Structures are given as structure tokens and as C-alpha cells.
Amino acid sequence: MAKYLLLKHYRGAPAAVNDVPMDRWTPEEVTAHVQYMEDFATRLEGTGEFVDGQALAPDGMWVRSDGEGRPPVTDGPFAETKDLIAGWMIIDVDTRERAIELAGELSAAPGAGGEPIHEWLEVRPFLGAPPTITE
Amino acid sequence: MDRVMDAARLRTLVPAVIGTLGRRGADFAAAEDAVQEALVEAVRVWPDDPPRDPQGWLVTVAWRKFLDATRADTSRRRREVRVEEEPAPGPAPDVDDTLQLYFLCAHPSLSPASAVALTLRAVGGLTTRQIAQAYLVPEATMAQRISRAKRTVSGVRFDRPGDLATVLRVLYLVFNEGYSGDVDLAAEAIRLTRELAARVDEPEASGLLALMLLHSARRPARTRADGTLVTLAEQDRGRWDQALITEGVAVLQAALARDRLGEYQAQAAVAALHADARTAAETDWVQIVEWYDELVRLTGSPVARLNRAVAVGEADGPRAGLAALAELDPGLPRYDAVAAYLHERDGDRAAAARLYAEAARAAANLPEREHLTRQAARLNAALRG
Known part of the structure; x- marks a missing residue:
């Protein structure tokens, strides 16, 4: 029983095996890819392992406080930002091995030519609740 | 009524x-x-x-x-099935329905998460929504987890004794790894273990109940109002729940008298020795080391060995603790935290600060990470003078 965040990157991950930008795929390949992701989430709901999944727009902005009584400062997006998150899925699984297995499956979503992308996904464990018994 | x-x-x-x-x-x-x-x-x-x-x-x-x-x-399904409207009550049961339900819900064919969910619903009577909230997953996900678990055990006969060890493991998980929502899972685990211990002739069930009661007793002192952790040595022992301690010790003594030691009784014995010490300094660490020896003998668990190293450090000094630690795998969870503690007691504050920072990076939960970070910060501030 541990939650993991599977992170998909627009930029910043090592290059995928089938590394063709999505806008060069055929429309059918895009549809097949989206369908694979949806089926994957549905299947995880069925196994009782799905927690949440969201996609993110690539164009964000940077915001910081500029002191009390002043509006926050906004900036960006910065083209040079190396790490850009495309979306996430949160899973709740029994073991680390299961998290790796599922990330592997998600990474095999079809891309250009209908071939699996084999993209790198970042897998990050959640910090959980402290156990009651530690001694 | x-x-x-x-x-x-x-x-x-x-x-x-x-x-x-x-x-x-x-x-x-x-x-x-x-x-x-x-x-x-x-x-x-x-x-x-x-x-x-x-x-x-x-x-x-x-x-x-x-x-x-x-x-x-x-x-x-357009199928005819004859169902009796007013069935006879059936033969007097020669099995304990409730006990059979514990076995079924913790059946070895279920994953731990599924067994926990099914036990809380069918034995504990919690709703799917309550269980989902307690474990921070969507209700739909928890509903699926439970219905899959039911399918998994659908072929299991209702009338055979099951595996008590897996039942105890599931209840331990509910107690130890429960998140907190509206439902107090620790209290629920105690209730279910109490019911179980009354139904089986097995000292380990009582051992687990004692373990839960003794750890529950410390709950008021374990965290500050802001949620930060208070170490065992620093806890205000006046805030420990004496009623729970009294009950836990009595349950444990009755179990130990049966002379069938198991891991939960041994863990409860350690907790009872802590409960027995009016101040941290009065703790009987020599006896605690002996119980950890038993626990290591019973389980071979690396976590028990790590905790034993801490106890050895208290009983025989930090050098002895570090020597015990040196025999263990440095990749163990909390290894660096234990090493940091022992190095500080041994006077090596620089090593302790570095190890506390390492331990914070590896912590599996936020309160522990913050606690370890503060330890590193405290030592670094002292080192800067």
C-alpha cells in the first residue's frame, strides 16, 4: 500500500526509443495513443490501484511573491526550462515492483508508426504517514 | 433495546x-x-x-x-431460481461465523491492500467511502478493490479454519500503516483484534492486542500540537494513557504465561518495558536487548536487528551499538538515522550531522523527514559555533 507518482515529461526526460514528436504522428496514431492512456487508467480503476491522473498544458508561467501589499510577479514561460512536466498519474500499489511494472506498461503507449514509444517516465514514491510502531 | x-x-x-x-x-x-x-x-x-x-x-x-x-x-438473466422466502434458521452453527469471516477477509490469496480493505468492510462494517477516505484513494477505486477481493475469495469454503498469521498481519497493517481520516483506524484495529483474541486460543493474538494497546497509550505524547514528532526519550510520560498500559501489560502477561512466544508478544514486551520506565533514563535496556534477541531469533527480521542495535547502544554504550550496526545492511530503512544517533552519542557530531541529512533524504514520510532535518540543522548550527 504505497502511492507513486508517474510523471510524464514534455522535456527533460532522457530520449524515448521511438522519439518522434507527437505533431508528426498520423491522426490515427494520436487517437490510438490517447485511447491507450484512457484504457490504462480504466484498467487501473478496475484493479483498485488508480488514484488520479491529469495532463498539463505546456505553457505555464512563473509566479513569485513581491512582498506584502504588492501583487505577485509573473514571468515566463521560459523556453530554456529543461524540465517540463506533461502530466501525471498517481497509483496506489502493494509494492515498488508493481509500480515499476505499471510504469513500464504506460511507457509502452503506441506512438509513431503504431510502435510503442518506450518513453522514460519518472516514478516518485509519496511520503506516507508515519507508522505507529517504529521500535 | x-x-x-x-x-x-x-x-x-x-x-x-x-x-x-x-x-x-x-x-x-x-x-x-x-x-x-x-x-x-x-x-x-x-x-x-x-x-x-x-x-x-x-x-x-x-x-x-x-x-x-x-x-x-x-x-x-431470465433464469429461474427458487429461493425460500422464510428459510429455516439452519442447523446450529458449529463454527464461529465471525471468526470465519476474519479468515476469509485475510485469505492468503489476497494482496495486503485487498485484505485490509475487505476486513475493514466485512468484519469492521465500515463503508467503502470511509475506507477510501482513510487510505486517500477515490471511492470508485476502493469499491473495485473490494469487489475484486470478494471475487478472489469467492471459491473459498466458509467453514474451514483459516490462517491466523495472515489475519494478525492484516490487523497489524491497519493499526500501523493506517492514514487518518474520519475513522480512527488504530482504534478500529484494536477493536477487531480484541474481538479476535477473545475467539481464538492463541497467545499471539493477545500479543498483538497488547502491542497495539501499549503503543496506543503513547499516542497523546507522540506528536506536538503542530504535528511534529516527539522521540520516545523526549515524550512527556505523564501523558501516556495509564489505563491502556495497565490493560496492555495484563493482556501480555497472560499471553506470555502460555509459554508460546511469538513476534507480537516479543514486540509487546519491548513496549511494556518502555511503558514501565517512569523516565527515559530508567529504561531497562538490558532486558530490551534480550527481547530483541528473541525477536531476531523468531523472525530474522532486519528491522528487528536494527532496533536491537539501538538498544545495544543504550545498554552497552554507543560504540557497542555502532559495532552491532556495522553487521547490518546500510541500505535498510532508518539505518542512517540510527547511525546518526549513535555517532552523536559517541561525540562525533560532524558524522552525525551528515548522517541525519542523509537519513532525511531517505525518510519515507514527512514528519520523520522534518524531524531528521531538524536534527541535522541542530548539529550543523552547533558545529558552526
């Missing part, structure tokens, strides 16, 4: 009602669903119209729900 039962008492009736439906011929999954529906109706109806016999009421309503569901099912 002339007054409304509270939800907690209502839930205690659930296993027996599921058992009664089972003896009347309902399969476990359908019986469990029907009882959940009856619970919902009880919560709605009882405040205005409390039944004299709550359990009888639940059996009647749950059986009706079961028949309704069966009819709906059969008509959907």
Missing part, C-alpha cells in the same frame, strides 16, 4: 449478520452487499424507530435485500 445504537455499536453486529445470511445459503459477496445496504437503512430508520432486537432487525432487512438482489439478478 430502547435507544438508538451508535454507529460503532451497530458495526459490531455486521460479522454475525453476514454469517447468518451465509448459513441461509447466501454466498459471501452477496451477503456482504446485502448487509451493507441494511446498515444504510438502519442509519436512516433507527433514529425514529429503534428496533428492540437490532441484530434480528438487520438479519431480516439484509435477507430481504439479498432476496431483492437475487430476484433482480435472476430476472435480468
